[in-house]
Amino acid sequence: MPISDAPQTQSQRRPPLLEFNDVNTYYGELHVLKSVNYRVGDGEIVCLLGGNASGKSTTMKTILGIVRPKSGKVTYAGQPIDRLPTAERVKRGIAPVPEARRLFPRMTVLENLEMGAFTRSDTTEIESDKERVFGLFPRIKERLTQLAGTLSGGEQQMVAMGRALMARPKLLCMDEPSMGLSPAFVEQVFDIIQAINKQGTSIFMVEQNANMALSIADYGYVLQTGEVVLHGSAQSLRDNEMVQQAYLGEMKAQ
Amino acid sequence: MESWEILLQQVINGLSLGAMYALLALGFTMVYGIIELINFAHFNIFMVGSFIAMWLMQLMGFTGQTHILYGLPLVGLLVLVLCATMLSTGALGALIERYGLRALRGVSGTAPMITTIGLSYILFNVILLTTGADTKNYSNPMPNIRWEFGDAVLRLREVMLWGVSVVLMIALHYFVRRTKMGKAMQATAQDQEAARMVGVDVDRVVIITFFIGSALAGAAGLIFGLYYNYTSFIIGYTAGLRAFTAAVLGGIGNIPGAMLGGVLIGLIESLGGQYLAVRWTDVIIFSILVLVLVFRPTGLLGRAAPTKS
Ligand SMILES: Nc1ncnc2c1ncn2[C@@H]1O[C@H](COP(=O)(O)OP(=O)(O)OP(=O)(O)O)[C@@H](O)[C@H]1O
Ligand SMILES: [Mg+2]
Numbered sequence: 001m002p003i004s005d006a007p008q009t010q011s012q013r014r015p016p017l018l019e020f021n022d023v024n025t026y027y028g029e030l031h032v033l034k035s036v037n038y039r040v041g042d043g044e045i046v047c048l049l050g051g052n053a054s055g056k057s058t059t060m061k062t063i064l065g066i067v068r069p070k071s072g073k074v075t076y077a078g079q080p081i082d083r084l085p086t087a088e089r090v091k092r093g094i095a096p097v098p099e100a101r102r103l104f105p106r107m108t109v110l111e112n113l114e115m116g117a118f119t120r121s122d123t124t125e126i127e128s129d130k131e132r133v134f135g136l137f138p139r140i141k142e143r144l145t146q147l148a149g150t151l152s153g154g155e156q157q158m159v160a161m162g163r164a165l166m167a168r169p170k171l172l173c174m175d176e177p178s179m180g181l182s183p184a185f186v187e188q189v190f191d192i193i194q195a196i197n198k199q200g201t202s203i204f205m206v207e208q209n210a211n212m213a214l215s216i217a218d219y220g221y222v223l224q225t226g227e228v229v230l231h232g233s234a235q236s237l238r239d240n241e242m243v244q245q246a247y248l249g250e251m252k253a254q
Numbered sequence: 255m256e257s258w259e260i261l262l263q264q265v266i267n268g269l270s271l272g273a274m275y276a277l278l279a280l281g282f283t284m285v286y287g288i289i290e291l292i293n294f295a296h297f298n299i300f301m302v303g304s305f306i307a308m309w310l311m312q313l314m315g316f317t318g319q320t321h322i323l324y325g326l327p328l329v330g331l332l333v334l335v336l337c338a339t340m341l342s343t344g345a346l347g348a349l350i351e352r353y354g355l356r357a358l359r360g361v362s363g364t365a366p367m368i369t370t371i372g373l374s375y376i377l378f379n380v381i382l383l384t385t386g387a388d389t390k391n392y393s394n395p396m397p398n399i400r401w402e403f404g405d406a407v408l409r410l411r412e413v414m415l416w417g418v419s420v421v422l423m424i425a426l427h428y429f430v431r432r433t434k435m436g437k438a439m440q441a442t443a444q445d446q447e448a449a450r451m452v453g454v455d456v457d458r459v460v461i462i463t464f465f466i467g468s469a470l471a472g473a474a475g476l477i478f479g480l481y482y483n484y485t486s487f488i489i490g491y492t493a494g495l496r497a498f499t500a501a502v503l504g505g506i507g508n509i510p511g512a513m514l515g516g517v518l519i520g521l522i523e524s525l526g527g528q529y530l531a532v533r534w535t536d537v538i539i540f541s542i543l544v545l546v547l548v549f550r551p552t553g554l555l556g557r558a559a560p561t562k563s
Contacts (some may be wrong), residue, residue, distance in 0.1 A: 064451055090453035102448035104441050115441055118434070119453035163452065 013219065014041030016075070017171055017202050018063065018094075023072030025055075025062050032058045034226040035072070038204075040171065040219075045193070045203045047213040047234070049247055050223030056206040057099050059223070060175045063204070064096050065089050076171070091119045095169035099176055099206075101160040105149030109140060109159055112148050116166030126166070133162040136192055153180045157189065165196065172196065174205040178212065190216055210247035214238050222247075255405040263406040264524040270412045270481055272520020273419035277474040278497035279504070279512035280426065281347075281467030287443045287507035288463045289359065294370040295350055297494030298377035299468045303343040303475025304485040305381060308392055310335045316393040328395060336418065339476050340469035347468020351461050359460070374490070382487040389486045392479040415477050422473055423513055426466070430509060439463060443507065492536075496523070499543040505556025514554060 018040040025033040032055045040046045050056050061067045062074065065086040074082040081089055095116070103112050113133060117126045134141040137158040143151065148159060157177065164172055177193065178186040186209060194216050197203050207213035214220055220237045222230040230240065237243050255263070278300055285293045314331055354373050358366040399410040430436035441449040442459045450456055478493060479485045500519040504511025519539060526538045546553060 066447060066450065085455065086450045087453040087455045090451070096451045098448065098451060102445055102451070104444045104448065106444055107440065111437070115437065115449075115452045118438065118441075167452070 014043055016040065017042040017077060018204065019075040021073040021075070023062060023069045023074060025058055025067055025069045032226050033062065033069070036228050038221055040202055040204045043200070043202055044218040045197050045205065045216055046219045046221070047205045047207050047217040048221050048223060049207065049210050049213070054223045055226045056223060057175055060096060060173050060206060063094060063173050087119065090167055093170035095164040095167040095172055097160050097164045097172065097174040097177060101156045103148040103156055103159055103163070105147065107148055108145050109148055109151070110144040112159055112163050113166050116163035119167065129166055129168055133165050136195065137162055154185050157181060161192070169201055171202045171204060174203065176206050176208060178207065178209045186212060210243070259404040259406045260528060262403055264528045265521065266406065266408055266412060268521035268524035269517065270415055270520070271523055272517035273416055274474045274477045274481065275497045275500045275519050276513045276516025277419055277422065277470045277477070278493060279501040279516045280509065281471045282498055282501040283506055283509060283512040284463050284467045288439060288460055291366050291370070294367070295373040295377065296467065296471055297490035298374045299343050299347055300471040300475045300494060301487060301490035302346060302377055302381060303339055303472030304479045304489060305385065306342045306472065307335055307339040307476035308390060308479055308485055310338055311393050311395065316395045336473060336476055339472040343472030343475065344465040344469035347464040348461050351464040356457070378487060378490065385487065387487065389484050392483050392485055394480055394483055396480065411480055415481060418473065418477065422470060426509070435462060496539055499539055502543060503546050503553055505553025508553065508555050511553055511555035
């Protein structure tokens with residue numbers, strides 16, 4: 001049962017950094033995103049909830065240009081980007097933390113971080129961003145010469161986030177950052193996501209861990225078989241009955 | 255000839271052939287490493303390279319076996335021929351990628367590989383129809399300087415050929431390990447989508463890989479001509495298949511593996527030819543190919559899974 005936002009809630013949001021207007025994405029014949037609209041305000045944390053195969057990762061891939069929408073508009077920082085190659089989007093400040101991390105397995109941790117800054121040439125700034133990453137993830141610093149493929153899942157997640165930050169992004173697109181992490185570590189990761197956001201990066205985040213995600217998000221969308229069936233402020237989603245039933249089972253039991 | 259002299263001579267020959275196969279194997283392995291495609295057009299890019307180098311030398315007035323230049327001018331001209339040949343075959347490889355193969359990228363199945371076979375035939379027939387089927391004598395401007403160890407002979411041309419190969423391989427190693435484009439190649443080979451997501455322009459990486467591999471094939475083509483004193487439209491197949499075997503032996507997709515495999519195949523060819531029989535050379539080499547594919551498909555230096563993590 002779709003509810004649309006009251007107009008005043010929308011207008012209270014920050015000016016948009018990223019917008020989807022009636023975007024349709026296909027894999028061959030398979031219609032995955034069906035006329036979806038999203039909006040990520042500048043400086044916000046927005047989370048995208050949804051069941052398996054609902055099109056969450058496809059949303060992330062559409063933002064990055066790994067897949068191209070068949071119709072609709074993707075606007076970033078006021079400009080249409082849906083015809084731009086991925087590299088150009090990265091240059092303009094969109095960085096992904098992809099599903100399953102996708103580090104370069106036979107490169108060292110340090111080389112992985114440096115690949116994150118691939119589109120940049122401001123050497124001194126890159127060095128200071130490295131220090132910033134070490135500040136957020138002290139564990140990374142002890143593992144710099146280790147091959148990324150041999151890291152533990154949690155360590156890989158840290159390096160994946162660090163690599164994305166090395167692009168100095170304006171918009172960080174995270175696909176299930178808590179996947180496969182222990183509860184204690186999940187909490188740490190969410191703290192770090194908040195810290196990154198406070199340092200000025202907008203965040204668009206796919207999460208199965210709805211409870212955690214909505215607790216740090218400003219706004220949320222719920223995707224069901226490719227359609228946005230619900231969206232609203234994180235608070236309003238947490239109060240929504242359907243969300244509670246489908247995604248916040250634990251919360252209700254408390 | 256004493257037996258040690260024979261052995262030494264065959265090792266000298268084997269290393270020379272090996273240097274050539276290694277250069278040629280690098281092109282196979284680099285392209286496979288990046289897009290998991292076996293590029294059979296590579297065989298005949300090498301063949302075209304030997305023709306281009308021959309024409310360039312003829313243009314510069316080198317004909318027959320006489321040498322009209324000595325010392326630095328000779329070295330300079332040879333370096334010029336080498337560079338011009340490498341640029342030409344590199345451009346040929348890049349053109350083939352851009353207009354013959356890019357549209358098929360990501361098409362699953364054997365279509366891209368079959369297309370490389372077709373492209374290979376086109377090169378083969380263009381050379382055959384424009385230059386004729388006869389074997390072409392190669393001019394060899396190298397002075398006949400030689401060192402003798404007993405009856406074994408090391409000629410200047412072999413030393414030069416080793417030198418060129420080693421310099422090119424060191425340059426390639428440095429390029430892949432240290433430069434930004436080299437890192438982009440490694441990243442693309444390890445995870446193409448992740449490479450895209452950090453902003454690597456994968457199309458550019460692929461075309462540059464074809465360029466470099468084909469340029470090395472051009473160098474191998476020049477070396478073939480200087481070593482055997484002839485070229486022909488047919489040379490791509492034998493040398494190409496042996497170099498391909500070298501790439502598989504070393505571990506397809508693995509750059510040091512291609513260098514090692516090339517040298518080993520060169521040595522096997524010369525020593526096997528000496529101690530068994532020349533006509534058995536190909537049987538030996540392709541038996542090795544089959545044995546490697548059956549028992550150690552990842553090759554000598556290959557990883558458990560050849561390309562992905
Ligand atoms: N490259 C592809 N080719 C064909 N179909 C695809 C491809 N990628 C995804 N799909 C299909 O698109 C649909 C949506 O996939 P997507 O990965 O976006 O789901 P998701 O919401 O991220 O799910 P999960 O929670 O399981 O990660 C699925 O049915 C999937 O099988
Ligand atoms: Mg997903």
